[in-house]
Amino acid sequence: MAREAGVHGWCPYTFDRTKHYLIVWGDECVSRIALREDSLPQTGHDPSLDTYAFMLKEWLTTGEMHEVPFMLKDVSAFDRSVLATLAKVPHGYVTSYGAIARALGIRSPRAVGQALKRNPLPLIYPCHRVVSSDCGLGGFSAGTDLKTHLLVREGACADDGTVRRDRMFHDL
DNA sequence: CGAACGGCCAAAC
DNA sequence: GTTTGGCCGTTCG
Known part of the structure; x- marks a missing residue:
C-alpha cells in the first residue's frame, strides 16, 4: 500500500482474535x-x-450493510468493466x-485476477465472491x-471452508 | 518501447 | 492426481 496521502478515516475491528484496521480514503465520497x-497510517483523521x-x-x-456513498476514482476502463460484472x-x-473473463469477451482470467487485486472498494465490490473454476x-x-x-457467513462456503458447487453463479 | 508477472484455466498426460 | 501452454492488462525497467 504505497499511497498514504488522503487517508480520512479508519476503524479497528477484530477478526480471528487479531486486531485489524479498516481504512477509508476519500473526500466527499x-x-x-x-x-x-x-499499523494505522499516521495521517489526519x-x-x-x-x-x-x-x-x-x-x-x-x-453482515448488516446499508446503502453508502462511494465512487470510483483513478480506475482504468478495464478494471471498471471487471468491477461492473x-x-x-x-x-x-x-x-x-x-466466468468474468468470458462475460467480458476476453480470454485471460489472469487479467481479471489482476483487476480484482486492485479493487479499490472491497466488500462493496464483492471480490471475495470470486473463486477458481475448480x-x-x-x-x-x-x-x-x-x-x-466472509463466504462461510454468506453461505457460499460450507462450514469447513470449502466452496459449495451449487453456489456458483453463471448468469453474468 | 520491451519484459515479466499474476487472486487462472482447459486440455492432456 | 500433475504438467503445460496460452492468456492479456498492468507495472516496472
Missing part, C-alpha cells in the same frame, strides 16, 4: 478502502468518515475468474482467511 492487519468505517465494521462482524454476483453466491478458493488481497470467513 469514499473512493478507496483497505483492510489491514498492521476525518471524523465524518468514522460513520462509514463503523458501518463497514458492522458489515464485517454482523462482479457487482452482479449476489450475496450467497460465487463466480469464477474465467471451486478452489483463489486469492484475496486482505488474506484468504478473511475471504473464507
Whole structure:
C-alpha cells in the first residue's frame, strides 16, 4: 500500500482474535478502502468518515450493510468493466475468474485476477465472491482467511471452508 | 518501447 | 492426481 496521502478515516475491528484496521480514503465520497492487519497510517483523521468505517465494521462482524456513498476514482476502463460484472454476483453466491473473463469477451482470467487485486472498494465490490473454476478458493488481497470467513457467513462456503458447487453463479 | 508477472484455466498426460 | 501452454492488462525497467 504505497499511497498514504488522503487517508480520512479508519476503524479497528477484530477478526480471528487479531486486531485489524479498516481504512477509508476519500473526500466527499469514499473512493478507496483497505483492510489491514498492521499499523494505522499516521495521517489526519476525518471524523465524518468514522460513520462509514463503523458501518463497514458492522458489515464485517454482523453482515448488516446499508446503502453508502462511494465512487470510483483513478480506475482504468478495464478494471471498471471487471468491477461492473462482479457487482452482479449476489450475496450467497460465487463466480469464477474465467466466468468474468468470458462475460467480458476476453480470454485471460489472469487479467481479471489482476483487476480484482486492485479493487479499490472491497466488500462493496464483492471480490471475495470470486473463486477458481475448480471451486478452489483463489486469492484475496486482505488474506484468504478473511475471504473464507466472509463466504462461510454468506453461505457460499460450507462450514469447513470449502466452496459449495451449487453456489456458483453463471448468469453474468 | 520491451519484459515479466499474476487472486487462472482447459486440455492432456 | 500433475504438467503445460496460452492468456492479456498492468507495472516496472
